[in-house]
Amino acid sequence: MRLLCVFFQFTEEKLGQAEKTELDAHFENLLSRADITKNWTEKILRQTEVLLQPNPSARVEEFLYEKLERKIPSRVTNGELLGQYMTEAASDFGASSPYGQTLIKVGETQKRLGIAERDFIHSSSINFLTPLRNFLEGDWRTISKERRILQNRRLDLDACKARLKKAKAAEAKAAAEHELRVAQTEFDRQAEVTRLLLEGISSTHISFDIRGECRSCCFPTSQRLPSSRHSPLAPSCKPQHCGWNAESSRCQTACEWHTESKSAV
Numbered sequence: 001m002r003l004l005c006v007f008f009q010f011t012e013e014k015l016g017q018a019e020k021t022e023l024d025a026h027f028e029n030l031l032s033r034a035d036i037t038k039n040w041t042e043k044i045l046r047q048t049e050v051l052l053q054p055n056p057s058a059r060v061e062e063f064l065y066e067k068l069e070r071k072i073p074s075r076v077t078n079g080e081l082l083g084q085y086m087t088e089a090a091s092d093f094g095a096s097s098p099y100g101q102t103l104i105k106v107g108e109t110q111k112r113l114g115i116a117e118r119d120f121i122h123s124s125s126i127n128f129l130t131p132l133r134n135f136l137e138g139d140w141r142t143i144s145k146e147r148r149i150l151q152n153r154r155l156d157l158d159a160c161k162a163r164l165k166k167a168k169a170a171e172a173k174a175a176a177e178h179e180l181r182v183a184q185t186e187f188d189r190q191a192e193v194t195r196l197l198l199e200g201i202s203s204t205h206i207s208f209d210i211r212g213e214c215r216s217c218c219f220p221t222s223q224r225l226p227s228s229r230h231s232p233l234a235p236s237c238k239p240q241h242c243g244w245n246a247e248s249s250r251c252q253t254a255c256e257w258h259t260e261s262k263s264a265v
Contacts, residue, residue: 020154021157021158021187027195030195030198030199033198034198041132042136044132045133048124048129052121052129076114077117077121078114079111079113079114081114083108087103087104087111089107143194143198143201146194147194149194150190153191154187156183157180157184160180160183161180164176164180
């Protein structure tokens with residue numbers, strides 16, 4: 001009977017035919033802020049996952065590993081792979097040639113940057129994404145559950161108020177008043193529980209130091225990249241000392257680059 005009254009109360013409210021107990025402005029503000037926090041947390045979480053792993057297939061694979069509670073296999077970053085290619089290319093071009101020496105230096109730098117990127121991804125997953133997931137999968141689920149209970153308590157309270165208004169006999173009024181007092185107590189208790197949970201959202205803090213740590217690591221590494229003209233980033237020679245002829249593919253002056261390249265071959 002009580003559930004039926006709650007159902008009728010809900011239906012009449014939707015039709016605008018029943019009075020509804022309104023929450024105070026502070027409580028409504030907490031509810032609104034909670035919804036905003038949840039929505040933006042989901043968006044930030046998803047976009048951060050895309051930033052850290054642009055490959056959709058790899059993200060699905062990592063998601064499955066997490067659900068199965070298995071360790072996600074370590075992936076070689078693009079920077080590490082590029083560095084590996086450069087160092088391997090240097091051995092073919094000649095490690096003693098200017099181009100080969102530059103490839104080795106840049107390749108080692110790319111490897112270090114790739115390792116820093118991998119560490120950044122790992123740190124971001126633990127220190128940034130994990131708190132966001134914990135909020136959505138833990139705190140928010142608890143808050144949503146308590147909000148649903150509060151909604152049911154509020155419907156029950158308003159249904160009791162409606163029954164009291166309709167009661168005519170003294171005995172019926174006494175019973176309705178007792179039910180109303182019980183419903184009011186349960187509603188107030190549940191409102192307090194929900195309010196404490198909502199206010200606790202403001203104490204959630206996320207560390208944003210990870211990106212700064214990555215930059216502080218990568219910047220000195222990138223500064224060690226060769227910047228001199230004597231350390232070419234592509235096969236070349238010194239124009240002022242070179243007599244390279246594109247048509248004949250020969251260097252008339254036998255400059256340093258072409259001499260070493262020829263001897264390396």
